[in-house]
Amino acid sequence: MLFTKMHGLGNAYVIFNQLDDEFENQEFHQLAKNISDVNIGIGSDGIILICSSKVADFQIRIFNKDGSEAKNCGNGMRCVAKFLFDHMYVTSPRFTIETLGGVGSVDVEVDHKQMVKYVTVDMGAPKLLKGMIPMIGDPFIATINEPHSFDEVTYNLTCVSMGNPHAIMFVDDVKQFPLENIGPTIERSVLFPERVNVGIVCVKNRQEIDYRVWERGSGMTMACGTGACAAVVAATLNEFIDKNKPVTVHLPGGDLTVRWDESGTVWKRGEATYICHGEWEMDTK
């Protein structure tokens, strides 16, 4: 099966185009674990399948490194948008992609070689109520700067769903904070019935934040598109930044521009990059 490996700011996915050539009744959870493994597979943060859709121009399915299926992937949306436009599956620079979390529109910007350089994604409106994250507790209230203890230390969480769940904490220095230690503890906390992505944010000024992430199902990654959106929403809810203004989000893998507009939609703009193409030997166990 042919694949294309791509990354969005270092958040890498192995992409399988199912539009022309489909896997036969494949167990995708195990396939994602095998392919994502750098020793027995290709090495990535997960896999993405491009499929046809009844409600959008295309559909993608996203599987994390541990085989769990995710409902949205901001970096993956940009990679897939670049792949589809560059390989002429679309001619319009704007088209729609369905994920389990909903339908988002993408707008591509090409370089001098007519290849996609930047992609702007309509990431939809964030969901804030505990029942929508999902998170245990009163389902009809939001979690904004709410104290919770993990390993006898109290952290103030602001939780946002961008189709997938994010727990955001504000810290003084994202590089110093031991996210590798506390991330997995919060990811698997009983507070989050479907687990959670764990992000830390340092607010530099009202138009700029630093962000690092421990991803549900993939661990520390270089970038997380949905997480960057959740970080901007959380910083706005805590009144650290202003709504409807573009915010530069600095991630270990590079920068994204995010804007939560007055209509409630979150927009994210950033690059997507090819790494390699190849063939996955289906008998690889």
Ligand SMILES: N[C@H](CCC[C@H](N)C(=O)O)C(=O)O
């Ligand atoms: N680990 C995430 C999915 C990938 C999201 C991330 N890579 C992005 O760019 O948004 C989850 O289980 O919700």
